Amino acid sequence: MTPIPRLSNDARRAQIVEAVTPAVLEHGAAITSRQLADAAGVAEGTLFKAFGDKESLLTALVEHHMTDERTEGFESDSLEAVVETMVGVLVERMRFMFQLVVALGPIAQRVAGERRADFEQSKHWIAEHFEPYAGQLRVTPLVAADLVRTLSWAAAASWGEDAPVSSADDILQVLLHGIVRTDAEPDASAPTPLAGPPASVLEDQKA
Known part of the structure; x- marks a missing residue:
C-alpha cells in the first residue's frame, strides 16, 4: 500500500x-x-x-x-463575456473581504494596509484581460480595469444599507452601456400623460 x-x-x-x-x-x-x-x-x-x-x-x-490569486478563465471571444466574468468574480471576492474586515476589525485592517501595494497592482492583471480588446474600448485597458474594480467594489459594499443598492448586473450594464438611455422608448417609470381632446374638437371650439 x-x-x-x-x-x-x-x-x-x-x-x-x-x-x-x-x-x-x-x-x-x-x-x-x-x-x-x-x-x-x-x-x-x-x-x-x-x-x-x-x-x-x-x-x-x-x-x-x-x-492575490489570479483566477483563470477570463479568456473569451468577446469583450462583453470578459467583463461579465470579471465583474462576477470581483464582486463575490470583495463581498467576502468586507465580511472578513467586519468580523476581524483591526486585525484585517492592519493586514489590508500592509497589502495595499498588492491591491493597487491588481488593476494591472485585470487590464491584461482587456488588452486583446483595446480597439473596442473608449478608454485605455488600465482605465477600464480601474473602473471595473471600483464599480465592483461599490456593488459589493452596502455602505450602511441593509443590502447593496447596486448588483453585479447593474454594474455590468453601466460598464457596457452607460447610465444614459439611448433608445427612443419612454421611461416605463414615468406617468403616462393624460390624453387631451381630439384636434377636431379644438378646431370646432375655435370656430
Whole structure:
C-alpha cells in the first residue's frame, strides 16, 4: 500500500485556515481557541504548534484570503463575456473581504494596509484581460480595469444599507452601456400623460 504523503507545514496551516474561516466569520475576533480547534478538527495544542497563538492564526487567515490569486478563465471571444466574468468574480471576492474586515476589525485592517501595494497592482492583471480588446474600448485597458474594480467594489459594499443598492448586473450594464438611455422608448417609470381632446374638437371650439 502506498503511504499517504504527509502535508507540509504550509499546506497544513492553509488547511486549518480554510477549515476555521466559517467559524471566524460567525464569531469574529472574539472566537476562542477551543472554538477554533473544534472548527479545524484538531487539538488546541496543534493550533498553538502551527501558529503560536490565536492572533497569529487570525492574522494568517486574513493574509491567506488576501493573497492575490489570479483566477483563470477570463479568456473569451468577446469583450462583453470578459467583463461579465470579471465583474462576477470581483464582486463575490470583495463581498467576502468586507465580511472578513467586519468580523476581524483591526486585525484585517492592519493586514489590508500592509497589502495595499498588492491591491493597487491588481488593476494591472485585470487590464491584461482587456488588452486583446483595446480597439473596442473608449478608454485605455488600465482605465477600464480601474473602473471595473471600483464599480465592483461599490456593488459589493452596502455602505450602511441593509443590502447593496447596486448588483453585479447593474454594474455590468453601466460598464457596457452607460447610465444614459439611448433608445427612443419612454421611461416605463414615468406617468403616462393624460390624453387631451381630439384636434377636431379644438378646431370646432375655435370656430
